[in-house]
Amino acid sequence: MQITGAVLEVSGADKPFAQTRPLRVAALELDPPQAGEVLVRIDAAGVCHSDLSVVDGNRVRPTPMLLGHEASGIVEQVGDGVDDLAIGDRVVMTFLPRCGECAGCRTDGRLPCEVGSAANGAGTLVGGGIRLHGEAGGEVFHHLGVSGFASHAVVSRTSVVKVDADVPAEIAALLGCAVLTGGGAVINAGRPASGERVIVVGLGGVGMAALLVAVAEGHEVIGVDAVPAKLELARELGATSALAPQEALDAGIRASVVIEAAGSARAFETAFALTAPGSTTVTVGLPAPDARASLSPLTITGEARTVIGSYLGSAVPARNIPRYVDLWRSGRLPLERLVSSRIRLGELNEAMDRLAAGGELRQLITF
Known part of the structure; x- marks a missing residue:
């Protein structure tokens, strides 16, 4: 299917990014989910320093890459073997998938998943594949298993946590990185x-x-x-x-x-x-x-x-996210106050400049 997303062609562009425009909104082709994967329609995505660090070159990642790692959305399709999610479910997307079997996963969150970390570094999904393709047909790498600066994403089942329908899209997005980490x-x-x-x-x-x-x-x-x-x-x-x-x-x-x-x-x-x-x-x-x-x-x-x-806050997302949802639902965790501004996909270069200047909490892209 054809989607729209913000692609970083090369890291390390000069500032201000509003002038050099390292992020380009483009049409891309997204393959359907394979076994153990899900297709998610993105509702909201947060702009984080981990995105900025790829744009400015402090974190070396393969390019071209579709950025974004803190997002929420609605499940639109599931691959073979995914029997605990249904079309229409709201999910939080998290940037460190867990295989559940490696030495890192056996530390109960203390260490990152070795398999997930390797995939994140390579710009692939956990299974090693790439589902994104540019207009000319070349591969576009995934960012931390999510690539949330887009209208849709295909991700590993281990990269999402289901939340109840009463959790708004913006709150759900914040849970995926800012709240899990902090x-x-x-x-x-x-x-x-x-x-x-x-x-x-x-x-x-x-x-x-x-x-x-x-x-x-x-x-x-x-x-x-x-x-x-x-x-x-x-x-x-x-x-x-x-x-x-x-x-x-x-x-x-x-x-x-x-x-x-x-x-x-x-x-x-x-x-x-x-x-x-x-x-x-x-x-x-x-x-x-x-x-x-x-x-x-x-x-x-x-x-x-x-x-x-x-x-990632030494987190086990499937366990920790419900705890934060309960705190938010009780009124004790006013996560709405973390949203400093709302932007569109085409404003990401300016958003990166504002983030680098230090004045923002979370700028949220809404679709």
């Missing part, structure tokens, strides 16, 4: 005890999701960011205080769990400095591959510190 950094990786203080450094989409989940779980939460508007929003969303990085450091505050969600070495150093003795720093940000941070090994030893990396 919320999981709190409940899966950091695991603060009841009532313990949590600090979140970096209040983009993922960081603000971490803040929302920590507040919903009853923790005292402090937000840290350099953008005043984000600090104000953090206070509105339940943070007991919200400070610029240097203010937080000068105040001498510490927490049992500190989440770094900015994706920079400096933010990681700040998060480590704000972590109390005997406590845990969780990093979920994805900085440039050559970024380096300076930490004191003596501090780690002498203060019995723990530093944890958490990819």
Whole structure:
């Protein structure tokens, strides 16, 4: 079938992207789902730093590639062997499929799926295939098993989680990356005890999701960011205080769990400095591959510190997404507040510029 999607021809274009136009909206041919796959009509897709990192060249991926990895939609067709989804089901699309059998999958979310990670790096679906083709017939690679910046996508069954029909498309899309990653950094990786203080450094989409989940779980939460508007929003969303990085450091505050969600070495150093003795720093940000941070090994030893990396919030999506849906449905997790703007597919280059400037939480593409 013919679809419309945003294709990145080459990574590493010069900024501003609004002028260089690295993303091109094009007609593509999408093959039908094979065994173990589903065809999804995309309703909403979020613009995330993991998309930006491919556009600006910080994450090397094969091109041409149809970007987008945080999305939701409606099942329109199922392949052979998919007997637990039906046409018309709403699904959340997640960017790390799980085979359920490898060593990574046996860690209960602690490590990524080895098979899914290999497919993501190669730009294929889990089974190794490519279902996308350009106008001239050449293959177009999949982005993290989803390729959600499009009207439709064929994905592995293991890349989707069914949610009830009362979950709006925009909320469902946010669950696939921002909430899984940020919320999981709190409940899966950091695991603060009841009532313990949590600090979140970096209040983009993922960081603000971490803040929302920590507040919903009853923790005292402090937000840290350099953008005043984000600090104000953090206070509105339940943070007991919200400070610029240097203010937080000068105040001498510490927490049992500190989440770094900015994706920079400096933010990681700040998060480590704000972590109390005997406590845990969780990093979920994805900085440039050559970024380096300076930490004191003596501090780690002498203060019995723990530093944890958490990819996709150390999540098992089929288990964690229903928990977030329940929190949202109860009114304790106002995910609507993560949406900073709504855009169309043709505005993606400008959206990448705004994301790079640091002023956005989640820009959502609606179809």
